[in-house]
Amino acid sequence: MVAPARAGGKPAIALLVEADEADRERYGAWLEGAGIGVINCPGPKRDDFTCLGVRGERCGLVEIADLAILDVRLLDDAYRPATGSRRLLHYYLNSGKPIVLVGSLDRSERRIRDDQVALVRRPSARSLVSAVRRLLQATG
Numbered sequence: 001m002v003a004p005a006r007a008g009g010k011p012a013i014a015l016l017v018e019a020d021e022a023d024r025e026r027y028g029a030w031l032e033g034a035g036i037g038v039i040n041c042p043g044p045k046r047d048d049f050t051c052l053g054v055r056g057e058r059c060g061l062v063e064i065a066d067l068a069i070l071d072v073r074l075l076d077d078a079y080r081p082a083t084g085s086r087r088l089l090h091y092y093l094n095s096g097k098p099i100v101l102v103g104s105l106d107r108s109e110r111r112i113r114d115d116q117v118a119l120v121r122r123p124s125a126r127s128l129v130s131a132v133r134r135l136l137q138a139t140g
Contacts, residue, residue, distance in 0.1 A: 012136050013037040015065035018102070019074060027069065027102070030125040036132060039065055043074045044088065051088065062095050067135055069128075072103035093117070098135035102128070 014031055016038050018024040028038040039061050044051035051059075062068060070092060075085045092099050098116040102123050116139060118131040 011035055011037045012066045012132075013039060013064060014100075014132060015039045015041060015061050015068045017041045017043045017068060017074065018071045019043050020071070023071065027123065027128060030128055031132065033125070034129040034133075036129070043071070044084065051084075056087075056091075059091075062092070062097065065097060067098040067100065067132065067139075068092050068095070069100045069102060069132070072101050075101075098139050100128070100131045100135065 014036050016024060016028055016031070018027060018040075019042055021042075024040055024042070028040060031038050041061055070089075075089050080086065098118075100118045100120060102120050104121050116135065118135055120127050120131050
């Protein structure tokens with residue numbers, strides 16, 4: 001299958017927001033192996049949640065990416081109002097970019113219904129790349 005491309009034939013770029021370095025490397029390798037460019041981001045730190053998106057500021061990484069891939073462990077309390085997790089999720093949802101959520105959201109899973117969001121509960125190379133390609137094709 002042909003890798004998703006941007007205008008001019010350049011590869012699509014995924015922003016991979018993953019706190020676990022081993023998972024970040026593994027997912028990144030899968031995506032790059034499929035011809036998708038990857039920008040790695042460890043995400044906000046749990047203790048202070050300092051991240052441009054959480055603070056309501058624009059993130060340059062989101063701006064240049066074609067879609068974002070988020071580890072749902074960063075969003076564990078996003079179902080509760082006024083949390084950093086919720087602000088982060090809303091930031092990505094409002095970015096206009098497609099989002100792939102990796103993992104299980106438990107309580108908030110039913111609340112996120114959007115044709116620009118895909119959930120990959122147990123990521124494998126095939127399931128992650130397939131979700132990314134599907135969203136990129138659907139959103140042009």
